[in-house]
Amino acid sequence: MAGRANIPTNSSALIAIIADEDTVTGFLLAGVGNVDLRKKTNYLIVDNKTTVRQIEDAFKEFTTREDIAIVLISQYVANMIRFLVDGYNKPVPAILEIPSKDHPYDPAHDSVLSRVKYLFSAESVASDRR
Amino acid sequence: MATATEEPRLLGSALAAEDAGEIDGAVGEQGLPRGDDDDEEILRFMDSVDGYLHLMDSLSSTLRQGWLDLASARHSMGPTRVSSTLLDHKEQSAATKLQVVDHAGLQLSESKPHFALSKWSLQEECYSTCNAGEQASSEPNLRHRGSATTPEDGNHERDATKAGSSTGSDTSSHVQRARSKALSVFGALVSPKLRTAQISFETALELILELANSRSSMLASFSQLKE
Numbered sequence: 001m002a003g004r005a006n007i008p009t010n011s012s013a014l015i016a017i018i019a020d021e022d023t024v025t026g027f028l029l030a031g032v033g034n035v036d037l038r039k040k041t042n043y044l045i046v047d048n049k050t051t052v053r054q055i056e057d058a059f060k061e062f063t064t065r066e067d068i069a070i071v072l073i074s075q076y077v078a079n080m081i082r083f084l085v086d087g088y089n090k091p092v093p094a095i096l097e098i099p100s101k102d103h104p105y106d107p108a109h110d111s112v113l114s115r116v117k118y119l120f121s122a123e124s125v126a127s128d129r130r
Numbered sequence: 131m132a133t134a135t136e137e138p139r140l141l142g143s144a145l146a147a148e149d150a151g152e153i154d155g156a157v158g159e160q161g162l163p164r165g166d167d168d169d170e171e172i173l174r175f176m177d178s179v180d181g182y183l184h185l186m187d188s189l190s191s192t193l194r195q196g197w198l199d200l201a202s203a204r205h206s207m208g209p210t211r212v213s214s215t216l217l218d219h220k221e222q223s224a225a226t227k228l229q230v231v232d233h234a235g236l237q238l239s240e241s242k243p244h245f246a247l248s249k250w251s252l253q254e255e256c257y258s259t260c261n262a263g264e265q266a267s268s269e270p271n272l273r274h275r276g277s278a279t280t281p282e283d284g285n286h287e288r289d290a291t292k293a294g295s296s297t298g299s300d301t302s303s304h305v306q307r308a309r310s311k312a313l314s315v316f317g318a319l320v321s322p323k324l325r326t327a328q329i330s331f332e333t334a335l336e337l338i339l340e341l342a343n344s345r346s347s348m349l350a351s352f353s354q355l356k357e
Contacts, residue, residue: 012248013228015335021214026196026331028217029312029324031225031250035218042224045214069228069245070342091349092230092243094342099190101197107183112345116179116352 013069016062016093017043018055018077020100027072042068046077056081068093076103078111086111168355175351182344189337196330203324207316212324216315225250225308226335242350245342247335250308252301 015032017024024045027033034042044050044058059081062071075097078085088095088111095112099105107113204212229246309328313320 011229013230014224015226015228015338022197022200023193025212025214025217026193026200026327027335028315029328030331030335031308031312032335033217033222034224035220035222037221039219039221041219069230069243070338072338091346094243094245094345096338096341096345098338099193105186105190107186112182112348113179116175116348 012067013093014042014067016065016068016071017073018046018058018062019043019072019074019098020077021045021047023074023098023100046074052080056084059084063088063090063093063095065093070094070096072096072098074098074100074103075105075109076100079109082109082111086114089115171351171354175348175355178344178348178351182341182348185337185341185344189334189341192330192334192337196327196334199323199327199330203321203327206321206323212316218315225312226332227251228339243346245339245346247339249332249335250305252304 014034015027017027017032019027024043028043032042042062044055046055055077059071059073062068069092071093073085073095077100078095078097085095085097097105097110097112200212226247226249229248231244231246232242309325313324313328316324
């Protein structure tokens with residue numbers, strides 16, 4: 001059907017992570033880390049030396065890989081590439097913005113909630129447009 | 131997001147639409163028949179948004195516990211022993227993976243992926259919510275969900291029981307071996323806090339799975355409402 005994204009059934013998909021060191025370390029302890037033959041990982045550790053370009057490249061890579069079903073990204077990192085995250089609208093991989101140690105979760109910045117928030121009130125749409 | 135205050139606005143605008151166009155209760159705005167399906171979809175959408183926010187709150191708590199345990203482990207083992215520099219860059223396959231199934235929504239134009247978790251390479255760990263029927267029943271439960279770590283909620287404990295009953299001690303020893311292998315990156319003897327951090331992040335993964343399914347449900351309802 002036109003407009004329907006094809007979601008291939010995948011029985012062995014990965015979780016990708018773009019987050020700070022502690023968050024990535026924690027999830028690697030839970031067994032999500034993957035390194036392929038070409039030494040490509042399914043995670044990117046973001047620190048003060050990581051450039052926005054590197055984050056963008058990682059985001060684009062993870063969202064185009066067929067073996068990744070969920071991309072976890074710390075919300076403060078997502079804010080650095082907000083235009084890319086908000087412009088993403090495929091069902092798979094699912095992008096989930098998660099809190100980090102120093103930056104609590106803010107629902108106002110969540111790309112999914114931003115997409116659906118206009119349903120809550122016509123006034124809120126009008127006030128956004130002013 | 132102040133969904134508690136914004137909820138009445140959505141329902142209020144729906145009621146206003148009813149007042150505007152309704153003649154005998156069966157006709158909605160602009161003379162089009164008002165379906166119960168629309169009300170159901172709105173309720174489903176609101177439930178999924180509510181569930182999403184509750185799950186995110188639970189995830190924040192679980193992650194905070196994990197970070198605290200990780201910091202405690204770093205304090206007892208030393209910063210060089212709990213560091214990303216120790217992460218292995220040799221070829222390795224993830225022990226915890228996902229299964230993705232496309233549950234098409236009511237209309238063919240919707241895509242509604244459903245995610246299931248396979249922890250520590252155990253196929254039995256796949257949630258029975260891979261079935262559409264159980265998925266539908268899980269959605270109302272989201273409204274009543276408190277902390278994901280409470281015993282009465284006990285998804286991860288139920289999984290442990292299910293896995294344990296299927297192949298007995300073999301499964302639990304497999305899980306223990308897999309966990310120990312993940313911990314071995316940080317040395318042979320690790321702090322107990324590192325083990326509890328591992329459990330916290332495993333719980334966080336389960337919450338993330340539910341978040342992904344909640345997101346999928348929310349976006350499917352949203353697409354339906356937009357149409």
